[in-house]
Amino acid sequence: MANGRTARQIKMARNEVLVALNMLYPAALQAEQLMRSLLSVFPTMEWDPFRRDLAYLCEKGYVQRVVSENESDPKFTPWRQRWFRLTSAGMEVADHVIGDPALDE
């Protein structure tokens, strides 16, 4: 259990983030758009755990932030308005080409 979520729920949510970005690859999505889309599958999803998952996937190298030139200072762009896209490693995990025990259901 982490923040009221079971390991299975965490894995499912993280997997769906990867799958959603994989479906739209090479496009990037704003964090808020991604979460609103995922709410149709996980109606009880909350912003904070979602943001943690996104940060985790970024640190793992599966998702990367895209900074557009409209962002005057990327550090101060709110998380909801930040753009994210899948990396090549993330695509491999989403396509089950390579396995990750932390994400396998």
Added chain:
Amino acid sequence: MVRTTTKKTRREAPKKPTAARKKSSTKKSTRKKNEAGNSEIRIDSAAPSLPIEEYRQRLGAVGRLMRAAMADLETDQPGGDRIGQGAYLQVMGRAFEVLDGLSQTIDVDDLVKISKVIAEQRRAELNHRKLQLEIADEKEAPRSRAPQANKNGRAATGDYTLPDSFGEVVRQIYGTTLATDIENPK
């Protein structure tokens, strides 16, 4: 008496239909979430969930449509030359929202925003190209070229040697000096 009244009110309260109560509370929490962006509020917990397979199929269709329509617009890798990327992201984001059913229409504010972004980027792109051309011209021009005066009469920047004496400087500026040309008058 007082106790009875209290009990009655407590008993009467749950008579309100459960579904209606849930519906109203859900609406409130959703509004708070959208306006204030408060992350601690649970969102729309009463909404029916979509099966994952169905969701993936829908996203797959959205992705195919977006790639077919706008994949050519993506020219640069993230982290590279970012000219034009902001407009691309805005358009793709709005297209995703409409195709995925997150919003039904594109309102005027969005169009204004996208237009401004595109105009800004067009301007940035033109400035960028202009700068690149100037840099290329600087590289191609010979370094030892003579300084030329521009329209304002000021000397252009460049490498040139100073005259030997102050008198020569005065002569170049005024055409003559007050010093006599005859060195040893007798």
